[in-house]
Amino acid sequence: MFHRRRATMAAFLLPAIAMYALFILYPLFRGVYLSLTDSVGGPISHFVGMDQYTAMADDPQISAALWHTVLYAVVVVVVQNGLGLLFASMLFRREKVRKALSVVLLTPTLISPLMAAFIWSYLFAPNGGLNALLDGVGLGGLEHVWLGDPSTALYSVATVNIWMFTGYSCAIFLASYMSMPTELLEAAALDGASGWRRFRSIEWPLLAPALTVNVTLSLIGSLKVFEFPLVLTNGGPAGATDTLTLLVYRNIFGGGKFAYGVAIAVLLLVTVVVLSSATNSLLRLRERRV
Amino acid sequence: MTSPPSTAVSAAEVSRPAGKPDAPQPRAAAPWTPRRLATGLGTTALTLGTVLFVLPFVFTIVTSLRTAADVARSPLGIPHSFTLKNFTHAFSQIHYGTSTLNTLLITGLSCVLITVLGALAGYPLARITAGWSTAVYRLFILGTSIPVFVVVAPLYLLMRDLNLLDTYAGVVFIYTALNLPLAVFFYTSFIRQIPADLEEAAALDGCGALRTFFVVILPLLRPVTSTLLTFISLQIWNDLLVPLVFLQDPGKRTVMVNAYSFIDPHTVQPTTLFPAALLGVLPLLVIFIFFQRQMVAGMSAGAVK
Numbered sequence: 001m002f003h004r005r006r007a008t009m010a011a012f013l014l015p016a017i018a019m020y021a022l023f024i025l026y027p028l029f030r031g032v033y034l035s036l037t038d039s040v041g042g043p044i045s046h047f048v049g050m051d052q053y054t055a056m057a058d059d060p061q062i063s064a065a066l067w068h069t070v071l072y073a074v075v076v077v078v079v080q081n082g083l084g085l086l087f088a089s090m091l092f093r094r095e096k097v098r099k100a101l102s103v104v105l106l107t108p109t110l111i112s113p114l115m116a117a118f119i120w121s122y123l124f125a126p127n128g129g130l131n132a133l134l135d136g137v138g139l140g141g142l143e144h145v146w147l148g149d150p151s152t153a154l155y156s157v158a159t160v161n162i163w164m165f166t167g168y169s170c171a172i173f174l175a176s177y178m179s180m181p182t183e184l185l186e187a188a189a190l191d192g193a194s195g196w197r198r199f200r201s202i203e204w205p206l207l208a209p210a211l212t213v214n215v216t217l218s219l220i221g222s223l224k225v226f227e228f229p230l231v232l233t234n235g236g237p238a239g240a241t242d243t244l245t246l247l248v249y250r251n252i253f254g255g256g257k258f259a260y261g262v263a264i265a266v267l268l269l270v271t272v273v274v275l276s277s278a279t280n281s282l283l284r285l286r287e288r289r290v
Numbered sequence: 291m292t293s294p295p296s297t298a299v300s301a302a303e304v305s306r307p308a309g310k311p312d313a314p315q316p317r318a319a320a321p322w323t324p325r326r327l328a329t330g331l332g333t334t335a336l337t338l339g340t341v342l343f344v345l346p347f348v349f350t351i352v353t354s355l356r357t358a359a360d361v362a363r364s365p366l367g368i369p370h371s372f373t374l375k376n377f378t379h380a381f382s383q384i385h386y387g388t389s390t391l392n393t394l395l396i397t398g399l400s401c402v403l404i405t406v407l408g409a410l411a412g413y414p415l416a417r418i419t420a421g422w423s424t425a426v427y428r429l430f431i432l433g434t435s436i437p438v439f440v441v442v443a444p445l446y447l448l449m450r451d452l453n454l455l456d457t458y459a460g461v462v463f464i465y466t467a468l469n470l471p472l473a474v475f476f477y478t479s480f481i482r483q484i485p486a487d488l489e490e491a492a493a494l495d496g497c498g499a500l501r502t503f504f505v506v507i508l509p510l511l512r513p514v515t516s517t518l519l520t521f522i523s524l525q526i527w528n529d530l531l532v533p534l535v536f537l538q539d540p541g542k543r544t545v546m547v548n549a550y551s552f553i554d555p556h557t558v559q560p561t562t563l564f565p566a567a568l569l570g571v572l573p574l575l576v577i578f579i580f581f582q583r584q585m586v587a588g589m590s591a592g593a594v595k
Contacts, residue, residue, distance in 0.1 A: 008499035009414040013426065016411035016470055019403075023467030024433055027444035034444060041447065090336045097333065101340045108343065110574050112528030114546050115567040119350050121555035122563055129349060129560075132365045163343065224437040227530055231555055245439050252443045253535065262443045269440040276435060 035263035040256060052263035062264065065242045069223060069271065072158055072243065076222040080162045081214050084169025085207075089199065091170070092177040102174055105167030113164070117231035120160045121147070124232070147233050150240035157228050157241055165221070169214050176210035177203070212283040216276055223272050244268040354564035361561055380565035384548040390573065393544040396458060396533070397526045400465035404522060405515055407466065408473025413503055415474065416481035417489075427478060433471030442535060449536060456539045464532055469522050480514040481507065520581060527574060545570050 035052055039045035056062045087105060091098045108116065123129040124146040131143040146156040180203070188198045226245040229235060235242040235250075244264060251261030353361055354376050356369045380386070415427045445464065446455075454460030484507070492502045533544040543551070549566050 005493065005499045006414075006418060009418060012410040012414050012499075012503070016407040016430075016474065017426070019407060019463065019467050020430065020433065020470050023445065023448070023463055024436065024441060025429075027441040027448060028436065030444040030447070031441060041443075087336070087339065090332055093329070094333055094336065097337065101336065104340050105343055107347065110524065111567070111571045112530070112546055114528070114530050114550055115570045118549070118553070118555055118563050118567040119346055122560040123346060123349075127365075129346075129365055136366055163346070166343070220435060220437075224439060226439070231550070245437075248439050248442070249531075252446075258443065265440045265443065268437060272435060272437055 031262050032266060034259055035266045037259050039259045039262075041252075041258040045259070048259075052260050055260065056263060056267065061239065061242065061247065062267070064239060065244050065247050066267070066271070068154055068241060069225075069243045069245075069268075070275075072154060072161075072225065073219055073222040073275070075155065075158045076161050076165075076225075077215055077218045079158070080166050080218055081169050081211070083162065083166045084214065085173050087166065087170040088173035088177055089203065091174055098174075102167070102171060105170055107167070108164045109168050111164070113227035114231060116160055116164050117228050120163075121232050124156055148237055150237050153233055153237060153240045157232050158222075160228050160232065161222060161225060165218065169218065172214050172217075173207060173210050176207050180206050208283075208287040212280065212287060215283060216280050219279055220272060220276050223275065224268070244271065350564045350567060353560050354568055356561065358559050358561045361559070365560075376561045376565040377569070380562060380569055383552050383562070384545065384566055384569065385543075386545070386569055388541065389543055389545045389548045392458075392542055393527060393546075394573075396461055396465070396544065397523050399458070399462045400469070400526050401519055401523055403462060403466040404469045404473050405519065408470055408518070409477050409508065409511055409515070410503070411470075411474050412477025412481050413507055415478045417486070427474070430471045430474040433468075434475065438468060438531060442531070446535060454536075456537060456542065458537075458542065461532055461536050464536065465526050465529075468532075469525070472522070473518055476514055476518045477511065480511065484510055516581075523577075524574065 034045075036047060036049060037045040038048045038051070087102075091102055125131075126145050126148070130146065134140060134142050144152060147153050184202060185198070188202050193201075224245055225243060226249070229241045229243050229246055230249070233241040235246050244267065248261050248265045248268060251257045251264060253261075255261070349366075352369060353365075355372045355374070357371055357373050357375070360370050411430075415423055415430075449455045449460050449464075452460075454463070488506050489502050492506050497505065528546065530546045530550055533547045534550065537543060537547065549570055553563060553566055555563055
């Protein structure tokens with residue numbers, strides 16, 4: 001009886017497996033194959049081996065985009081989680097404002113990246129909100145063409161990303177704070193350990209799993225960023241904010257270089273998998289040591 | 291909001307009998323110690339920081355209610371007049387009625403399929419401890435880190451071959467497949483924590499696997515389902531790429547695609563940009579107000595590991 005029961009249970013898996021295999025796994029393998037062809041999306045294509053990849057190696061646009069993507073991810077991961085941790089540790093100590101402020105901080109997470117990009121494209125505009133604000137508080141000298149200057153464009157785009165998701169990082173850190181054993185925290189307080197000592201030697205080690213989650217999530221999220229650079233700069237000025245995702249989109253759906261775009265997508269997959277699994281295993285090793 | 295400790299309050303606290311001997315140091319007894327001052331300053335800084343985060347929102351709402359001429363005169367000034375014209379204009383510009391219905395339909399259908407297929411799959415994955423079941427579970431988990439960009443081109447060819455381009459079904463299938471890994475992860479780890487006694491009792495009573503699932507397991511899955519739903523509905527509602535690529539028929543477009551196609555942020559006034567942005571967020575804000583607790587839980591669900 002239990003045998004038949006198990007067979008029925010196993011059958012429950014079939015719809016999910018069929019869906020996942022047809023619409024994710026199959027395209028994944030077909031994508032890798034397509035990157036080894038000269039396909040333009042039509043029915044006729046020839047196997048060309050590594051041609052697309054050697055072309056990528058000689059393409060300065062690719063190395064620039066790879067660099068922008070990684071730099072963008074590093075900036076976002078560091079600043080967003082740094083701010084999130086700062087907010088969480090301060091909120092944790094202030095019970096009265098904790099709930100209200102953490103919910104307020106989460107509101108930007110709700111809106112779509114497209115809408116966030118709309119709002120900020122005006123704030124960053126030469127005669128837009130940010131410059132008007134700087135002018136208003138007497139810091140007119142800091143006014144800047146934020147998105148039009150290649151040296152600030154990528155960081156400005158990253159700012160939007162950080163603005164949207166700091167509340168998210170904060171919520172994860174705060175959840176970890178709330179699950180800390182209170183006896184331990186109280187004992188440290190009674191021992192008269194300073195705020196920094198308490199943070200460094202008690203809270204920081206206990207936050208290790210939350211840090212792993214936060215870094216991994218924000219890393220994967222920022223490596224595949226799309227809407228922000230698409231709407232805010234569309235890769236400009238002079239390619240200063242071109243990311244791998246933008247090149248994938250442009251080559252596949254705009255440039256007629258279908259197989260080339262697919263090969264860039266494979267590069268993106270490799271980047272995401274290598275960087276996220278490397279950081280993840282590093283952070284998990286660290287979790288065991290601290 | 292912070293308030294410096296007033297002497298009246300601290301005097302009252304000092305005069306209070308020491309009723310709780312094991313309570314931490316009564317800090318209120320010593321007003322204006324450096325530590326209290328630091329805490330107060332910290333709270334002020336914290337509140338200011340949070341205000342800084344919502345400032346763009348407030349600015350967006352206020353500006354979208356002003357006339358274009360008023361904004362042009364002084365972008366940050368005190369508004370002289372309020373108007374709803376911007377909203378009615380944006381409403382028709384992005385075909386808000388139709389596109390909202392389309393987005394609702396796509397988000398709703400996808401959510402139903404994801405939860406049903408995910409819960410069905412999570413049950414055997416949680417209960418069967420054979421090697422193949424772990425392998426299938428791992429295969430699903432692998433999917434959580436595959437960016438949609440990697441599969442978008444071959445998916446396009448597949449959808450074309452299946453005649454699913456420009457159909458709601460095509461987009462719903464894509465969202466289902468993309469979100470199944472997360473759903474399987476959620477349901478499997480949740481069902482693992484449910485004791486198996488109930489099911490065993492049901493089995494002894496002659497209840498088949500299918501009935502056991504629907505009668506015993508399914509009712510227990512409500513909390514994890516609401517967490518999952520808030521998370522994925524947000525993702526799907528806000529997504530641009532999938533409908534942009536797979537749903538080009540003007541009558542079937544979503545809010546995000548219409549906003550992206552009809553509004554160019556670089557040439558357009560904030561009085562056009564902002565109402566469109568707010569309309570896109572509006573349904574979610576309404577939901578957020580009602581389901582605030584579940585949504586916060588859902589969004590920090592990444593921490594549940």
